[in-house]
Amino acid sequence: MKPGFEKYIPFQPQPIRGRTWPDRTITKAPVWCSVDLRDGNQALIDPMNLAEKLEYFHTLVDIGVKEIEIGFPSASETEYEICRELIEGGHIPDDVTIQVLVQAREHLIKKTFEAIQGAKNVILHFYNSTSTLQRKVVFQMDTDGITQIATDAADLIYEMSQPLIESGMNLRFEYSPESFMGTEMDYAVEICQAVLDHLHASPERKVILNLPTTVENCMPNQFADMLEYFIRRLPGRDRAIISLHPHNDRGCGVATTELGLLAGADRVEATLFGNGERTGNVDMVTLAMNMYTQGVDPKLNFSDINKIREMFERCTKMPVGDRQPYVGKLVFTAFSGSHQDAINKGVQYMKSSGTEYWEIPYLPIDPADVGREYEPIIRINSQSGKGGAAYIMEHNFGFDLPKSMQPEFGRVVQEETDAVGKEVAPERIRELFHQEYIEARQPYQLIKHAFRETVDAEGHSHVAFQGTLRHTDTVFEVSGEGNGPIDAFFNAIQGEKISRFTFLDYASHAITDGSDSQGVAYILLQDQRTGKQYWGVGLSHNINLAPLRAILSAINRAKRA
Ligand code: KIV
Ligand code: ZN
Numbered sequence: 414m415k416p417g418f419e420k421y422i423p424f425q426p427q428p429i430r431g432r433t434w435p436d437r438t439i440t441k442a443p444v445w446c447s448v449d450l451r452d453g454n455q456a457l458i459d460p461m462n463l464a465e466k467l468e469y470f471h472t473l474v475d476i477g478v479k480e481i482e483i484g485f486p487s488a489s490e491t492e493y494e495i496c497r498e499l500i501e502g503g504h505i506p507d508d509v510t511i512q513v514l515v516q517a518r519e520h521l522i523k524k525t526f527e528a529i530q531g532a533k534n535v536i537l538h539f540y541n542s543t544s545t546l547q548r549k550v551v552f553q554m555d556t557d558g559i560t561q562i563a564t565d566a567a568d569l570i571y572e573m574s575q576p577l578i579e580s581g582m583n584l585r586f587e588y589s590p591e592s593f594m595g596t597e598m599d600y601a602v603e604i605c606q607a608v609l610d611h612l613h614a615s616p617e618r619k620v621i622l623n624l625p626t627t628v629e630n631c632m633p634n635q636f637a638d639m640l641e642y643f644i645r646r647l648p649g650r651d652r653a654i655i656s657l658h659p660h661n662d663r664g665c666g667v668a669t670t671e672l673g674l675l676a677g678a679d680r681v682e683a684t685l686f687g688n689g690e691r692t693g694n695v696d697m698v699t700l701a702m703n704m705y706t707q708g709v710d711p712k713l714n715f716s717d718i719n720k721i722r723e724m725f726e727r728c729t730k731m732p733v734g735d736r737q738p739y740v741g742k743l744v745f746t747a748f749s750g751s752h753q754d755a756i757n758k759g760v761q762y763m764k765s766s767g768t769e770y771w772e773i774p775y776l777p778i779d780p781a782d783v784g785r786e787y788e789p790i791i792r793i794n795s796q797s798g799k800g801g802a803a804y805i806m807e808h809n810f811g812f813d814l815p816k817s818m819q820p821e822f823g824r825v826v827q828e829e830t831d832a833v834g835k836e837v838a839p840e841r842i843r844e845l846f847h848q849e850y851i852e853a854r855q856p857y858q859l860i861k862h863a864f865r866e867t868v869d870a871e872g873h874s875h876v877a878f879q880g881t882l883r884h885t886d887t888v889f890e891v892s893g894e895g896n897g898p899i900d901a902f903f904n905a906i907q908g909e910k911i912s913r914f915t916f917l918d919y920a921s922h923a924i925t926d927g928s929d930s931q932g933v934a935y936i937l938l939q940d941q942r943t944g945k946q947y948w949g950v951g952l953s954h955n956i957n958l959a960p961l962r963a964i965l966s967a968i969n970r971a972k973r974a
Contacts, residue, residue, distance in 0.1 A: 517566035544595030
């Protein structure tokens with residue numbers, strides 16, 4: 414054997430002229446078929462037991478999958494029993510078709526017919542391997558011999574199915590030239606045509622031709638070329654439903670499927686989260702949600718993805734990766750500060766513009782569409798920028814910090830992340846906010862106060878303030894008047910030692926915590942002596958008191974600094 418990479422035979426692309434698939438887009442959902450309970454199940458260290466398979470089956474039905482490959486009933490007694498339980502236990506809704514897999518071998522086909530007795534809608538799926546490599550090393554047979562296996566099986570299946578069809582069973586057929594991707598395309602056309610003929614396929618009784626990348630061996634564009642070539646040459650294309658069954662050996666299963674759909678496929682066999690042999694089958698969730706985020710209805714419901722994931726992990730004992738598209742724990746988390754700022758701006762933009770579309774950078778999907786929450790989107794670590802902490806304060810705790818305040822609070826959080834050297838949880842960010850602003854109660858504190866408001870004949874408001882303040886241990890009285898509570902308080906403290914501050918900016922809003930609603934005020938003051946600016950925050954059930962607390966918070970912070 415040659416060393417290293419030299420021992421591999423490169424894929425030979427199928428020459429094709431005037432390919433049309435690159436100019437197409439995906440505009441509608443394919444027919445979905447789940448192979449979780451067969452391809453997925455056979456690849457588990459501990460295959461699912463009956464109860465697990467039933468629960469999984471019901472989840473697939475809830476998601477909206479209408480064709481479900483339930484197993485390989487001729488392969489073992491367990492598989493047979495599961496098939497019987499699904500049928501006899503009344504688990505299969507009338508609009509769902511079960512699919513059963515069988516090799517193109519007589520005794521297995523006969524056993525499979527026994528297994529499906531009594532079912533309403535069935536796809537009988539048979540296969541044999543057609544690739545150059547398998548013909549050479551496994552079967553040592555020429556193409557005629559391989560075609561004979563397929564057509565013999567087709568004849569038997571057609572014959573055995575007639576009484577069932579006459580008795581009312583909606584029985585359809587599926588043929589897979591297994592290892593299609595390693596088969597010469599002209600031969601793939603030849604064997605599929607022969608199978609269609611032997612199954613008496615017609616536009617009214619279409620047969621599913623399932624074209625698997627049993628082992629993914631080429632680039633998705635090369636697969637799309639093969640498929641377009643195959644479909645063009647298949648006589649009586651309207652007798653067939655072209656189905657894809659991609660595996661993921663090169664990590665391109667999703668791309669292969671998407672390009673395969675552009676090249677003319679009608680149907681896709683896939684599994685949840687890409688479970689299946691080796692690197693798995695193609696992931697149905699990613700495919701469906703990719704369509705969804707392009708404005709195409711995938712006709713599958715993943716609106717509670719966490720619930721599906723929980724069922725999947727419990728039944729298969731397989732973990733779903735943290736970065737698995739749409740479902741992974743970290744896929745709605747932005748660590749980078751610039752990403753956090755952009756997300757923040759996107760949220761603001763959506764609010765202020767009233768846009769009808771999802772227009773948030775770095776979030777290709779609204780997490781709520783898969784039942785995920787906004788809360789974990791931003792996590793604050795030393796790489797996060799000023800916007801991240803403000804985002805947490807707004808989305809987790811309802812504090813809408815003024816824009817010009819965000820850098821100041823960002824620095825407070827940054828100091829903490831630098832000090833602890835790891836991520837800071839939202840709760841800790843709230844604590845820092847309280848410590849820094851709301852609990853800045855020294856040295857100045859408002860002990861008690863009263864406002865008296867009069868409105869003159871022209872409607873002008875006039876407010877008189879009287880209050881008691883404490884500076885460390887000294888208690889003193891202040892009073893002042895103004896055109897509003899803030900003005901009156903500010904005038905009241907003129908002449909005191911705290912009068913060296915200029916009022917620069919003010920914002921306020923209500924925050925609701927359960928049924929409890931409070932007002933929060935943000936006030937920016939400038940220290941005339943140093944020129945430095947300080948934000949203060951006040952919180953109160955009393956709408957007039959929150960700004961006074963905010964003023965004192967800013968002054969106290971200035972003193973502290
Ligand atoms: O991957 C494959 O080729 C299969 C066939 C049985 C369809 O699973
Ligand atoms: Zn497979």
